[in-house]
Every structure is written in structure tokens, then in C-alpha cells.
Amino acid sequence: MEATNKSYDYIASFGRIDGILATPQSNYEEVDTLPARDKLTYSNGFYANKTVAVFVDIRDSSKLPEIYKRPKLARLYRAYISEMVAILNSHAKAVEVNIVGDGVWSVINAPYKADIDEVLEVIARMNALMKVLNYKLGKADYSTPIKAGIGAAFGRALMIKAGLSGSGINDVVYMGDVVNHAAKLAAKANAGYFVDPIFLSNDFVGNLKEEYQGKVKKDWSNNCYTCDLVNSLMNDWYDENCN
Numbered sequence: 749m750e751a752t753n754k755s756y757d758y759i760a761s762f763g764r765i766d767g768i769l770a771t772p773q774s775n776y777e778e779v780d781t782l783p784a785r786d787k788l789t790y791s792n793g794f795y796a797n798k799t800v801a802v803f804v805d806i807r808d809s810s811k812l813p814e815i816y817k818r819p820k821l822a823r824l825y826r827a828y829i830s831e832m833v834a835i836l837n838s839h840a841k842a843v844e845v846n847i848v849g850d851g852v853w854s855v856i857n858a859p860y861k862a863d864i865d866e867v868l869e870v871i872a873r874m875n876a877l878m879k880v881l882n883y884k885l886g887k888a889d890y891s892t893p894i895k896a897g898i899g900a901a902f903g904r905a906l907m908i909k910a911g912l913s914g915s916g917i918n919d920v921v922y923m924g925d926v927v928n929h930a931a932k933l934a935a936k937a938n939a940g941y942f943v944d945p946i947f948l949s950n951d952f953v954g955n956l957k958e959e960y961q962g963k964v965k966k967d968w969s970n971n972c973y974t975c976d977l978v979n980s981l982m983n984d985w986y987d988e989n990c991n
Contacts, residue, residue: 764913776906781857782843785920788909799843799905800858800867800952801927803934804832804874805851807895815892824890825850828881835873839866843907844922853931855905855922864902864955868948868977871898875945876982883990899933901926901949936970944974 768790776793783794806812806828812821829847836845836854841863844855858864875898882893903926911918933947944967953964953973964973 781841781859782855782905782907782922785909788907788920790909790911790913790918793906793908795904795906795924796857797904798857798859798902799926800856800864800900800902801853801905801922801930802836802856802867802871802898802900803851803853803930804896804898805849805934807897807938809850812894816890820890823888824885824894827884828894828896831877831881832874835870835877838873839870844920851934853927855907855927858902858955861955861957864952865957865960867900867952868956868960869979871900871946872977873979873982874898875976876978876986878945879978879986880982880990883986895938896945897934897937897939898946899930899935899937899948900946900952901929901933902952902955903929903949933970933972937974944976946975946977948973948975 771791775791776795778795778797780796780798782796782799787794812824816824828850829852832852833845833847836842836852839854839856841857842854843857846853856863856867858867874896878894878896885893904924905922905926906924908921908923909918910921929949933949937943937947938945947967947970948964949972953961956964963977964975967974
């Protein structure tokens with residue numbers, strides 16, 4: 749959101765706070781899936797019960813500026829972010845795809861179990877992409893491979909419009925247990941030796957078809973499921989072209 753540099757009026761600010769806090773609970777509607785953005789105002793919101801949140805971020809990204817100078821680092825981030833966005837955006841029911849630092853995340857409507865199966869297929873593409881990306885980085889004289897953790901959860905999300913009314917500075921914000929859980933799972937994924945790069949919530953896995961449930965394993969210590977699935981077509985391309 750680009751700043752407009754409008755002067756701050758604290759009296760108006762205090763009044764806005766009162767107005768926001770007085771918004772009736774009835775303005776927040778319970779729905780199965782998240783609606784279009786144009787349904788939002790500064791005084792309503794939607795609780796959607798059947799959504800998936802997916803997060804991916806780079807492990808030990810704070811160390812990358814010590815390894816690569818800025819133009820080289822910028823190219824690495826652009827390549828990684830560009831293609832993670834492309835994959836997440838490919839799900840037909842993706843509502844939001846966003847970038848925060850080195851993290852890319854998405855909120856996806858998932859009213860049917862088939863939608864969650866498709867999210868796992870999206871995640872397998874993301875994981876396969878990392879293999880190809882690291883190969884291409886190596887060919888471009890990047891000496892240190894990067895690792896990414898992917899987390900996904902199924903559950904309830906809150907969608908609101910936030911910002912300063914009348915300023916043109918606003919955004920749609922997604923929050924709730926499903927978003928927080930997916931972010932925490934992503935932070936644990938690929939975070940050590942022999943740790944899988946994909947962490948999935950129990951509810952996410954519980955809604956997968958039986959074939960896909962057989963491809964993940966229970967992680968009792970983190971109370972979730974993990975795997976290292978890759979898209980077979982992308983992996984075949986990697987085997988044929990990157991060895």
C-alpha cells in the first residue's frame with residue numbers, strides 16, 4: 749500500500765476507534781467459503797469454515813545476505829517468489845495469494861474434499877519446484893542451495909477489509925486459526941536434518957482421499973502429518989534435464 753502522507757488528526761483517530769469497536773457482531777457473517785472482495789466494507793466481515801491456508805518460506809533466510817550481494821540476492825528471491833506465486837495462483841479456488849518477506853501464502857476455498865486433494869497437488873508442485881530452482885541456481889553460480897518449508901491447514905478463516913477509510917490505503921486481511929496454524933507448520937517444515945519439507949494439519953489430512961492419506965506420515969511430536977511429495981511430471985523433467 750503506497751503512502752499518501754496525509755497529516756494525522758488524533759481527535760478523528762480516537763473517533764474512528766470508537767466507531768470500529770462499536771461494530772455489531774451481526775455484521776460478521778458465518779459462511780462456508782470466502783466471498784468476493786467487493787462484498788467487504790469497513791464495517792463487516794466473513795467467517796468461512798471451509799478454507800485452506802498454505803504458507804511457504806525459506807529456511808535460514810536471514811543468512812542469505814551474508815552469502816550473496818544484493819543484486820544476486822534480488823534475482824534469487826524474484827525467481828523463487830515468482831514461481832511460488834504462479835503455482836499457488838493456479839488453484840481454481842484460490843482467493844488470495846500474497847507475499848510477506850521471503851514467505852508466500854495463499855487462502856483457498858475448499859468446500860469439497862476434492863478441493864483439498866488439489867491443494868496437496870499444488871503443494872507437490874511447490875516442493876518439486878525447489879529441486880529445479882536449486883539446480884538452476886547452481887548453474888547460475890549460486891553456491892549455496894536454499895531450503896523451503898511448506899505448511900497447510902484446513903479450517904476457519906476471518907476475512908475483513910482493513911485500512912483508513914477514505915484514504916485509498918486499505919487491504920483485505922485474512923486471519924484466524926487456519927492461517928496461524930499453516931504459518932506455524934511452515935516454520936517447522938524442513939527446519940533440520942531429516943525433517944520433511946511439507947507439514948500438514950490433522951484436519952487437512954483427514955479430508956484427503958484415501959490414496960493421498962497413504963502418502964503422508966504422522967508426526968506425533970508436532971501433532972501433524974509430514975511428507976516429501978513432488979509432482980511426478982516435474983520430477984521426471986528434473987531427472988531428465990538436471991543431472
